[in-house]
Amino acid sequence: MQKIELKNLSKSYGRNEVLSNLNLTLEGNRIYGIIGENGTGKSTLLRLISGLARPSRGSVTVNGQTTAEGRRNQVAYLSDQEMLDKFSTLAYQIKFHENMIPGFQTNRVYEMLDMIKLPVDGKIKNLSKGHRNLFNLVLTLANPAPILIMDEPLSGIDTNKKEDLMQLLSSFTLDEERLILFATHEYDEIEFLIDGLIVIKGTNVAYFTEDLEEMRIEQGKTIQQIFKEVTQ
Numbered sequence: 001m002q003k004i005e006l007k008n009l010s011k012s013y014g015r016n017e018v019l020s021n022l023n024l025t026l027e028g029n030r031i032y033g034i035i036g037e038n039g040t041g042k043s044t045l046l047r048l049i050s051g052l053a054r055p056s057r058g059s060v061t062v063n064g065q066t067t068a069e070g071r072r073n074q075v076a077y078l079s080d081q082e083m084l085d086k087f088s089t090l091a092y093q094i095k096f097h098e099n100m101i102p103g104f105q106t107n108r109v110y111e112m113l114d115m116i117k118l119p120v121d122g123k124i125k126n127l128s129k130g131h132r133n134l135f136n137l138v139l140t141l142a143n144p145a146p147i148l149i150m151d152e153p154l155s156g157i158d159t160n161k162k163e164d165l166m167q168l169l170s171s172f173t174l175d176e177e178r179l180i181l182f183a184t185h186e187y188d189e190i191e192f193l194i195d196g197l198i199v200i201k202g203t204n205v206a207y208f209t210e211d212l213e214e215m216r217i218e219q220g221k222t223i224q225q226i227f228k229e230v231t232q
């Protein structure tokens, strides 16, 4: 079973303490959404878990791995920045990922691109921004890592494609026993996608549930309402 454990985790950039003494355990084949106002440290937290940033204090353990390198092997990470060389072709990037990542699911890339009707010909720079985001997302989803960590994966993607992608994400946790954690500002869209919710306020977790459905039945609140209550 997949497991992410954060113990007394803090991160500062110079004098700016972004995250302070976080304690959190995420586990199971679940989809977790992480929300919070701009600049509250969501991306920083995702980078710490993925082994791309170093904690200032405390520890991050991912499936028993405590070193940054060990964590990187457990995680497929999708940045909110555009990382791909714009002058390369889509086909080149697919081949590059296939060569770099053991078990990379190239067939799946082509199936997903077909599903979202994105042609493989041509260069990254000629794609629209939304299509570039989609292509990045597809490359991340074809990574066989047991944990998928994504920074705003649905931003700039049209409603129809979002629905297809959300179905795909659900199938990843149901059929393939993966854990997915992503940051987003799209509260309405993820309402029925995520199993667990984390709200960051200030420098810490202000709200956490691993069973949003239960909370919804008990308290009848939407994510938007929870967010407002917690952050006001």
Ligand SMILES: Nc1ncnc2c1ncn2[C@@H]1O[C@H](COP(=O)(O)OP(=O)(O)OP(=O)(O)O)[C@@H](O)[C@H]1O
Residues within 6 Å of the ligand: 013, 016, 018, 036, 037, 038, 039, 040, 041, 042, 043, 044, 045
């Ligand atoms: N590499 C860095 N060096 C210095 N400061 C940084 C760095 N990365 C992030 N920060 C600062 O850390 C804080 C949190 O940034 P972060 O990007 O993690 O927030 P976020 O919650 O993801 O924001 P948003 O919702 O706007 O994407 C901000 O004040 C930001 O300026």
